[in-house]
Amino acid sequence: MGFGVLGVFLGLLLEVSTHGPHAVPRTSWRHQDLDLMEFSEPGVFNYSTLLLSEERDALYVGAREAIFQLSKKNVTVKNNKVLWTVADKPMSMCTTKGKSKERDCLNYIRVLQVVDDERLYVCGTHAFQPQCDYLNLGSFSLDGRHEDGRGKCSFDPSQSFTTVMVDGELYSGTAYNFLGSEPIISRYSPSQSLLRTEYSTSWLNEPSFVFADVIREGKNRADGEDDKIYYFFTEVSVEYEFFGKLLIPRVARVCKGDLGGQRTLQKKWTSFLKAKLVCSMPELNFVFNVVHDVFILKGTDWRDTVIYGVFTSQWGNVGLSAVCAYNMTAVEEVFSKGKYMQKATVEQSHTKWVRYNGVTPSPRPGACINNLMRQQNISSSLHLPDKTLQFVKDHPLLEDPVLPIGNGPRLITKDVNYTQIVVERVRALDKNIYDVIFTGTDKGVLHKSVVFEGEVHIVEEIQLLKNSEPIKNLLLSSETHSLYAGSDSGVVQSPTAFCGRYSSCDDCVLARDPYCAWDPHTAACVNIFDIPSQKLRRLIQSLNGDADVCPSVSGLSQKDYQRVTVKPGSSAELPCLVHSNLAQVMWKSNGSVLTEASRFHLIAENGLLIYSVAPEDQGYYECWSVEWASAAGKNFSRLLAGYILSLDLPPRPPQQAGQPTTTTLGSQETPGTHADAEGNAKTDRAPLTSALAPPSFTSTAFFTSPPQTDSSLTPPPSSTIKFPPKQYLPSPDNVHNPGKQDPAAEYLQHNNSTALLFLFLLFFLLFLAALVYNCYMQYLPAPCLKLRAALLGSHKSTHQQEYTACEAGLMETSTTDKINMTEQPTQNGSQTTQNLRALRDTGYETEPECGNGRIPSHSFGDDSPSQEKPFDVDCESQPIQFADAD
Ligand SMILES: *[C@@H]1O[C@H](CO)[C@@H](O)[C@H](O)[C@H]1NC(C)=O
Ligand SMILES: *[C@@H]1O[C@H](CO)[C@@H](O)[C@H](O)[C@H]1NC(C)=O
Ligand SMILES: *[C@@H]1O[C@H](CO)[C@@H](O)[C@H](O)[C@H]1NC(C)=O
Ligand SMILES: *[C@@H]1O[C@H](CO)[C@@H](O)[C@H](O)[C@H]1NC(C)=O
Ligand SMILES: *[C@@H]1O[C@H](CO)[C@@H](O)[C@H](O)[C@H]1NC(C)=O
Ligand SMILES: *[C@@H]1O[C@H](CO)[C@@H](O)[C@H](O)[C@H]1NC(C)=O
Ligand SMILES: *[C@@H]1O[C@H](CO)[C@@H](O)[C@H](O)[C@H]1NC(C)=O
Numbered sequence: 001m002g003f004g005v006l007g008v009f010l011g012l013l014l015e016v017s018t019h020g021p022h023a024v025p026r027t028s029w030r031h032q033d034l035d036l037m038e039f040s041e042p043g044v045f046n047y048s049t050l051l052l053s054e055e056r057d058a059l060y061v062g063a064r065e066a067i068f069q070l071s072k073k074n075v076t077v078k079n080n081k082v083l084w085t086v087a088d089k090p091m092s093m094c095t096t097k098g099k100s101k102e103r104d105c106l107n108y109i110r111v112l113q114v115v116d117d118e119r120l121y122v123c124g125t126h127a128f129q130p131q132c133d134y135l136n137l138g139s140f141s142l143d144g145r146h147e148d149g150r151g152k153c154s155f156d157p158s159q160s161f162t163t164v165m166v167d168g169e170l171y172s173g174t175a176y177n178f179l180g181s182e183p184i185i186s187r188y189s190p191s192q193s194l195l196r197t198e199y200s201t202s203w204l205n206e207p208s209f210v211f212a213d214v215i216r217e218g219k220n221r222a223d224g225e226d227d228k229i230y231y232f233f234t235e236v237s238v239e240y241e242f243f244g245k246l247l248i249p250r251v252a253r254v255c256k257g258d259l260g261g262q263r264t265l266q267k268k269w270t271s272f273l274k275a276k277l278v279c280s281m282p283e284l285n286f287v288f289n290v291v292h293d294v295f296i297l298k299g300t301d302w303r304d305t306v307i308y309g310v311f312t313s314q315w316g317n318v319g320l321s322a323v324c325a326y327n328m329t330a331v332e333e334v335f336s337k338g339k340y341m342q343k344a345t346v347e348q349s350h351t352k353w354v355r356y357n358g359v360t361p362s363p364r365p366g367a368c369i370n371n372l373m374r375q376q377n378i379s380s381s382l383h384l385p386d387k388t389l390q391f392v393k394d395h396p397l398l399e400d401p402v403l404p405i406g407n408g409p410r411l412i413t414k415d416v417n418y419t420q421i422v423v424e425r426v427r428a429l430d431k432n433i434y435d436v437i438f439t440g441t442d443k444g445v446l447h448k449s450v451v452f453e454g455e456v457h458i459v460e461e462i463q464l465l466k467n468s469e470p471i472k473n474l475l476l477s478s479e480t481h482s483l484y485a486g487s488d489s490g491v492v493q494s495p496t497a498f499c500g501r502y503s504s505c506d507d508c509v510l511a512r513d514p515y516c517a518w519d520p521h522t523a524a525c526v527n528i529f530d531i532p533s534q535k536l537r538r539l540i541q542s543l544n545g546d547a548d549v550c551p552s553v554s555g556l557s558q559k560d561y562q563r564v565t566v567k568p569g570s571s572a573e574l575p576c577l578v579h580s581n582l583a584q585v586m587w588k589s590n591g592s593v594l595t596e597a598s599r600f601h602l603i604a605e606n607g608l609l610i611y612s613v614a615p616e617d618q619g620y621y622e623c624w625s626v627e628w629a630s631a632a633g634k635n636f637s638r639l640l641a642g643y644i645l646s647l648d649l650p651p652r653p654p655q656q657a658g659q660p661t662t663t664t665l666g667s668q669e670t671p672g673t674h675a676d677a678e679g680n681a682k683t684d685r686a687p688l689t690s691a692l693a694p695p696s697f698t699s700t701a702f703f704t705s706p707p708q709t710d711s712s713l714t715p716p717p718s719s720t721i722k723f724p725p726k727q728y729l730p731s732p733d734n735v736h737n738p739g740k741q742d743p744a745a746e747y748l749q750h751n752n753s754t755a756l757l758f759l760f761l762l763f764f765l766l767f768l769a770a771l772v773y774n775c776y777m778q779y780l781p782a783p784c785l786k787l788r789a790a791l792l793g794s795h796k797s798t799h800q801q802e803y804t805a806c807e808a809g810l811m812e813t814s815t816t817d818k819i820n821m822t823e824q825p826t827q828n829g830s831q832t833t834q835n836l837r838a839l840r841d842t843g844y845e846t847e848p849e850c851g852n853g854r855i856p857s858h859s860f861g862d863d864s865p866s867q868e869k870p871f872d873v874d875c876e877s878q879p880i881q882f883a884d885a886d
Pocket of ligand 6: 589590615616617618619620
């Protein structure tokens with residue numbers, strides 16, 4: 001199994017980010033195009049804690065020093081507010097400990113949990129002295145109890161943590177001390193004593209908690225198993241050898257009925273076990289090893305539950321995010337049958353984690369109490385034998401990993417960092433159930449994806465937040481069909497679908513949105529959940545995007561084409577906007593396809609530019625959108641706009657351009673689709689890319705990417721004639737905003753890794769040149785001088801030896817230098833992959849590698865030559881490996 005192997009390399013990273021599979025959102029919506037409901041109050045920030053109450057029709061929001069009750073139907077409506085500030089004394093204690101008064105020593109509300117119909121349990125960081133209280137919903141006031149919040153809420157407002165309230169008991173994963181260095185998973189209960197994790201790195205090692213929830217197994221299991229609370233976090237690996245800190249995503253669980261041990265593990269979990277979550281692309285040998293959020297999609301039976309997680313790589317510069325899904329049955333299997341890992345000491349002080357192959361005590365360590373144990377008179381964890389307890393205390397880690405459904409990610413997206421995820425199951429008109437995945441990014445964007453026959457399709461991306469800031473919290477209400485996103489600056493409510501924005505049947509069907517269908521009677525794209533069930537039958541929906549199901553519409557005829565008249569020698573701009581990021585534009589003149597190679601044409605994202613119009617350029621111009629619907633296996637072509645270009649010749653009086661027809665050049669289907677669009681202008685389109693259109697293109701730069709420019713092109717003349725774009729635009733105020741930087745353009749960039757690599761190499765070479773020069777001029781200290789001496793004469797080749805030793809992978813611990821720099825792993829991708837393969841299935845036998853695990857490491861990616869030792873490259877830029885246990 002090549003799974004757990006991680007190859008990190010500049011070349012490999014580039015390979016993954018440029019050639020790896022990744023999806024592109026079909027449609028992109030800007031914030032200002034959508035009429036979203038928003039809430040924020042001046043002076044209040046960090047709206048990061050959200051709680052939906054179905055009963056009270058409310059959205060509770062925990063912000064900095066304030067708690068709000070908003071209407072679930074319309075979050076702009078504030079029904080209640082209560083302030084919870086920090087008194088002077090705790091504030092001054094906090095500031096004397098070196099924390100900032102304006103930032104850290106405030107009260108960030110981080111826990112909002114339902115206690116009963118009348119009350120919420122609320123905790124805040126309270127100037128690094130976490131406190132909890134009850135919020136009375138009737139009067140919307142705090143009881144003022146000031147309960148100690150240690151272990152329930154983090155001290156530090158920026159530290160990750162998680163809580164869940166289960167049957168009146170608060171389960172949390174957080175830090176227990178001021179410094180944040182003592183992580184615990186604990187349970188607070190009004191009736192029982194506190195239960196917590198052992199303070200040991202094999203239990204928790206610098207975890208970053210992301211989520212916790214209960215899975216109610218108890219009620220439908222014949223074996224009398226307990227309900228379980230699952231925790232998800234990223235922690236520093238103990239089981240792999242690595243330079244620096246290798247992060248590992250984990251799932252851990254405890255049993256709800258756990259009472260701790262009698263002698264061993266007193267007041268500690270007797271059921272704490274954890275396993276590795278795998279989210280990787282085995283074919284590219286690429287591992288997503290940081291989990292950011294988890295959503296548990298619960299079924300009626302616990303076995304139908306699916307766990308969704310969003311992952312990135314520890315090496316954030318790859319720019320890839322992934323969604324992996326896990327089958328609850330598989331998770332349960334790992335915990336109930338998996339092998340344990342054990343710490344083994346090798347070479348005196350050095351410890352390694354290996355599979356435990358000995359006899360496991362009975363009852364199985366870490367298992368919940370079930371009927372079988374009850375028969376053996378073990379009715380609670382207090383009766384568990386010491387042997388079992390001692391074992392679980394020493395072996396909390398399972399060797400078997402939890403593998404994702406399909407052994408790989410459901411979704412991989414480039415150039416985004418997902419921070420949040422929610423999933424909704426939708427029954428489409430074909431009666432099938434689809435999991436619709438909503439992912440929020442660190443730039444305030446929401447992606448909506450649907451899994452269709454094992455393939456993922458990103459329906460749309462939405463700029464949910466006005467500013468480019470992380471989505472801190474994301475909730476979904478199936479009742480209001482809304483998403484609620486919390487961020488540092490406010491709360492936003494968004495519908496789960498924007499069906500009404502698709503103006504034609506083709507667009508509605510090609511969107512492949514399970515919420516949307518075309519209603520031929522009203523000629524509108526509608527949300528199927530807004531339509532009474534007896535009318536559902538007349539709706540048109542095809543989730544594979546087969547737009548042939550649409551009724552044929554009589555096409556745009558040539559007499560409706562817009563007339564464009566220009567002076568000879570000036571240039572003309574024929575606007576044409578394509579809605580879909582999956583479609584390509586095809587221009588035809590006089591019925592034949594224009595290629596980008598044509599003399600004086602420039603085919604850009606938002607139209608056709610014809611330079612220096614000559615008499616032979618007159619004629620008919622048509623803009624077609626050719627969209628490849630992969631699931632349907634077809635191209636769909638649609639005529640978007642038609643123009644008749646003519647020259648303003650002297651005999652005729654000058655005529656106003658751009659006004660003659662008022663025909664809507666919409667997205668009508670034209671009979672006889674043209675699926676044979678070879679050689680048309682193909683632009684590698686990335687969604688919401690930065691505006692790189694030629695300067696004279698002013699109509700709108702919604703989704704633009706670099707135009708296919710000929711270097712031979714003359715710059716566009718100034719006398720460009722522009723035409724108002726058609727009603728195709730989502731809203732009129734997008735148009736004519738030339739100078740203004742589109743905020744949407746900021747957050748997804750074009751595929752520029754090649755350029756980056758080139759720049760990197762260029763700078764590297766410059767740097768080397770500078771080094772060589774300085775060394776030659778004797779400006780640099782000893783090691784360089786030695787080498788200089790070596791090169792310029794005396795053959796005291798100490799460095800030569802170091803080289804060879806390093807290349808042979810037998811470096812001595814004392815020498816911290818390195819390899820011949822011609823071995824730089826930048827270009828030769830296939831060779832490096834081979835190296836990786838060779839090193840892969842090594843199990844715990846770590847290959848003698850160049851300084852593996854011995855160099856006190858710099859951060860990864862710092863692969864510039866070290867300052868003190870020019871001409872030598874760090875061994876860290878060699879393949880870095882971690883090997884799986886098998
Ligand atoms: C939400 O409430 C605000 C303020 O009362 C109101 O102006 C707005 O129209 C409402 N929006 C919707 C969609 O009901
Ligand atoms: C709170 O919000 C402010 C303003 O947006 C931001 O600078 C800060 O980082 C936030 N703090 C936390 C802990 O989220
Ligand atoms: C989970 O796995 C079980 C057993 O392998 C299978 O019956 C079930 O259909 C799977 N569920 C999902 C959602 O894949
Ligand atoms: C369980 O306890 C009962 C009563 O104390 C006793 O009769 C029985 O033998 C015990 N069973 C086992 C398996 O220890
Ligand atoms: C993702 O996050 C990493 C680390 O915070 C950052 O370096 C990177 O630029 C981000 N990428 C994108 C596309 O936002
Ligand atoms: C289109 O056809 C007309 C007459 O049929 C011709 O004059 C013109 O040059 C043609 N234009 C192009 C761009 O081929
Ligand atoms: C669909 O259109 C694209 C671009 O126009 C073209 O490259 C591709 O060959 C077409 N596919 C089919 C099956 O017609």
